[in-house]
Amino acid sequence: MNRKWITVCLLGLLICIPLSQLVIGMVGMNRTIIIAGGPEQGLYRPLALSLQKALTRLGRKSEVRTTDGTLENLKLVAEGKADFALFQPGAYEGLKRFEPELLQGESRKIDAAGLEQVTFVANLYSQPLHIAVREGSGIESLMDFKGKRVNLGVKLSGDYPMARMLMETLEIGVGELHTNLTYTGLVEAFERGELDAAVITVGMQANVFRALAKSGKIRFLSIPNHEALAAMELHLTPFSVPRGVYQFEGNPVPRDTIQTVATGAHLITSSELEGGLVERVTEEVLSSTFQRENKLQELFEQGKSFANSKPFFPVHEGARWVYEPESRTLLDP
Template sequence: MKNLKLAGLLLLVLLFALAGCGSSQKEGEETDGGSDNNGGGDDSSGEEVRVTLGTGGTSGTYYPLGVAMAQQIFADVEGVSQARAVSTGASVTNAQELAAGKYQAILVQNDISYYAVNGETLEDFKGSTVDNMAGMTSLYPEDIQIVTTADSGIDSLDDLKGKNVAVGDQGSGAEANAKQILNAAGITYDDITTEFLGFGDASQGLQNGTIDAAFITAGAPTSAIQELGANKDVKVLSLSDDVIDKLISDYSYYTKRTISADTYADYGQKEDINTVAVMAILVVDKELPEDAVYNMTKALFEKRDELESAHSRGADITLETATDGMSIDLHPGAKKYYEEEGMTTD
C-alpha cells in the first residue's frame, strides 16, 4: 500500500512538471512572436510570409528575371521566410492564380493588370475582377515581336493570311496582343490557323516548319528568337504606321517602339523593327504586410545588379521609371518606399 501511495505521488509530480514545461514552451512561442511586432500593435508588422512569384515560360524574359528576384533578392528580405519563382503561362494565368491565392507576387503586362482589376475587355475578366492585386514596380517595355524565318516569304501582317501562326498561350497577354494587332490590320482568327503555343514551343515550331510565324510579347532580345536564330535566319516584322496609330488610339497602354536591327543582327535580322510595346510590371497580393512589401521594394532597387546579370532587360529597371505605366494602385509598402525616395506616387 505504501509503495502504491508513493508511486501515485510521483506520478502527480511528473504530471505537474510536464504541464509546467508545456505552459512555459507555449508562453515562450507567444513572446517570441510578439517581440517581432515592433511594439506598434500592428498584427502585420513583423509577420513573415512565403512568396511564390509567378513568371512566364522558360524561353521568355519573365522567367530569368523572376528567378533572380526570388532567389537572389526576396529570399533575403526581412519579413519573407521563403521566396521562389515558378514558370507559368504568363500574364493572364498569373492574374488568375494571384486571385486564387496560389501566388503572392506576379510578373504581368500593364494592360492585363488593368483588365483584371477593372473586369474589362478580355473574356477572362469580363464580369469579374481581381480584387487582391496591387502594384509594386514597373519594370521595362515589352515589345510585340512577330517573328518568322528569313526564307518564309512573309514580309507583313497581310502575308499571315492562310498561314499557321502561333499567338501565344491561350488566354495569355501575348495572345491578347496578337488578337488586337491582327484586328487593327483587319485580320481575324478565321483568316489564319491559330496555334496556342508558348514562346519556346513556337520557336521549335518555326525551326521544324510546323508553324510559319509567331507573336512574342517580351523584352528584346528574347531568348526564344535567339534560339531560333541559332538554327535559322530570322525576320522580325515591322508594323505599318496605320496599324501602330490605330493601336495607340484604341488602347492607351500601347507605346510606339523601334527595336534596332542590331538586336538580332547576329541571327539574320537586316532592318530596324517598328512595333508597339506594353509595360511589364511587378504586382503583389494587396494583403501582404506593408513592412514585407516595403523591404522587398527597397531590396529590389538596392540589388538591381542581380537583375542585370540575369537578363539584359534588367538594366531598364530603374527607380526613376518605377511608376511609369503603372496601371493599378500601388501597394502601401511600395508607395511608402517611393515617397521616402522623394517620388510622386499620386
C-alpha cells in the same frame, strides 16, 4: 482640462498605431512569402528566384511556385494565394475581350472583388511585340497576312491576346490557318516550312529570338503607325528593337531597327501585404545588384521613372513610399 486630454489622446494614437503596425509586421515575419514564378523555362522564373534571394537578405522566408504564367499569377494574387507575382499588363483584359469563354472555368475565373485587391510594385522590363516571318512566305508587310499560316501563341499566354489585337487591327478574322504553338513548336514549324509568320510578345532576352535568328530563315517586320497603335491601348508604348540585337555577327538579326509596341513585365502584390515589406522589396528591385543579376537594362538606366511607368493596378502604398517619399505620413511605420 479638455485640451489636456485631447493632447494625451493624440499622443496615444501616435504611439499605438505605429506600435500595432509593428506587431502585425513582426507576426508576419514567421510567414512564408509565396512568389508566383511562371513556367520552369520562362523568363519570369529567374526573376522570381532572384526576388527570393532578395527576401532572404531581408530575413524573410519565401517560396517560388511554378505556374502556367501571367494569368495564373494574377489569379493567385487576387485570391490571396501568392504574395508577389510577375504579370503582363493587358493579357487578362485581352482574353476577356477576344475569347472570354477561356476564362469561364472555375480554375481560370478571377473574381472582380479579388482583382480590386491587386496592386502594382514595379515595372521590370519591356515585352515588345515581334512579327517573325519566314523567308519565301510571300509576306513583305502586315497587309500580306491574309491567307497565311500565322501562329498566334498559346491561348492562355500573354502572346495570344496581343496577337488577336494585331489581327483585329488588320481586320483579319481568326481561322483554320492560325495556330497556337509553343515557342519550341513554332521554331520547328518554321524549319519545316509549315508556318509563314508568328506573333510573339516577350522580353528581348527570350531564347526563342536567338533560335529564330540562328535558323537564318526569319525576318522581323516593323508595325506601321506603331505610335498610333500604342496610343489606342493603355498598356502599350512605342518601342524600338535595335538592329542586330539577336545576331550581330555576319548577317545581323534584325537586319534593321524594328519599330513596334511593347507592354511591360510588372511585379504585383496584394493590397493586404504590409507596406514595410513591399517598400523593402521595391528598394531591392531598384538596387543595382538585382538589376545586374537579371540584366534589366531599362531599369538600370532609367531607375524609378521606368519602374513606376504605366502601373496597370493601383500602386501599393509601400512602393509609393519609395517612388514618392513625401507620401509617407506620421502614421505610416
